[in-house]
Amino acid sequence: xxxxxxxxxxxxxxxxxxxxxxxxxxxxxxxxxxxxxxxxxxxxxxxxxxxxxxxxxxxxxxxxxxxxxxxxxxxxxxxxxxxxxxxxxxxxxxxxxxxxxxxxxxxxxxxxxxxxxxxxxxxxxxxxxxxxxxxxxxxxxxxxxxxxxxxxxxxxxxxxxxxxxxxxxxxxxxxxxxxxxxxxxxxxxxxxxxxxxxxxxxxxxxxxxxxxxxxxxxxxxxxxxxxxxxxxx
Ligand code: ADE
Numbered sequence: 470x471x472x473x474x475x476x477x478x479x480x481x482x483x484x485x486x487x488x489x490x491x492x493x494x495x496x497x498x499x500x501x502x503x504x505x506x507x508x509x510x511x512x513x514x515x516x517x518x519x520x521x522x523x524x525x526x527x528x529x530x531x532x533x534x535x536x537x538x539x540x541x542x543x544x545x546x547x548x549x550x551x552x553x554x555x556x557x558x559x560x561x562x563x564x565x566x567x568x569x570x571x572x573x574x575x576x577x578x579x580x581x582x583x584x585x586x587x588x589x590x591x592x593x594x595x596x597x598x599x600x601x602x603x604x605x606x607x608x609x610x611x612x613x614x615x616x617x618x619x620x621x622x623x624x625x626x627x628x629x630x631x632x633x634x635x636x637x638x639x640x641x642x643x644x645x646x647x648x649x650x651x652x653x654x655x656x657x658x659x660x661x662x663x664x665x666x667x668x669x670x671x672x673x674x675x676x677x678x679x680x681x682x683x684x685x686x687x688x689x690x691x692x693x694x695x696x697x698x699x700x701x702x
Contacts, residue, residue: 470573470624471501471547474613475539476580477518477531479504481610491618494627502617507531510538519582528584536579536590543577552577552596555609555616556585559598562616564639566599570616571623578616580609636676642695644684646676 474482486492486502494500508516512534519529540552550573560566570576579586579595591598601612622628638645649660663675685692 470499470571470621471575472503472578472617473543473549473576474502474504474578474580474610474617475507475536476504476608476610476613477507477582478608478610479506481608482614485614486617490627491621494621494624497626499624499626500621502621505539505543507535507539510535510542512538522584526584529582530584531581531586531590533587533590536586537594540577540579540594547575549575549577552579552594553616554579554581554586554591554595554598555601555612556581556598557600557603557605559600561603562599562601562612562619564619564637567616567619568623570620578609578613580613582608636680639691642684642691642698643680644688644691646679646683 476482482504486495486504491500491502495502507518511518511532517532518535519531522528522530543549551570553576555578579590599612599616601615606612623634625631628634634640636645649664653660653665661675663671666672681692681695684695
């Protein structure tokens, strides 16, 4: 899988992809991540990428030419499954969208900033829009990092233990069970007895019940989805 991220401030993304699991996924060639600086695609002699809006409102809008130049350059090399614009107007990102994206081959993530991008780019080039939540960021770079991180960890081979993915929060509309590690007693607080028993069948049952109870208590909306899904099946 390959991500091409187009943005105005690539420095924001440098450390996100050069550490830990995402770094190892690239080293194992399970994913390729390229960050493109819009300033390199500007026609302007000062490498300007934004300009004042025609509406006269405050803030700057990303110009269409650098975005168009960058995408045309990339599309000469390969076909893209999606050109995704990160925007608060988009579909709210979730585990289902991450799973769908993890099955694609080539994805462009286009980051806006502050007042967004020229509408003509949106209409002619963008195939889908994603928001990471109902709040406004100063730019799409952090949103792109979230989308890449959540998607890459679902690619087979990226996370060592495939079984742990199946019990992730949201994968089946349930939150995660609690985790404990050594010591078995810490400041007079004990790890639940069942987890020390070595009885894997009972442990699985205990953890599933805990996930159901926790979701019912903390996330009624997810719990309803969990009940409805299990009703249909
Ligand atoms: N750009 C600005 N705010 C955003 C958000 N909430 N999600 C995705 N991209 C954004």
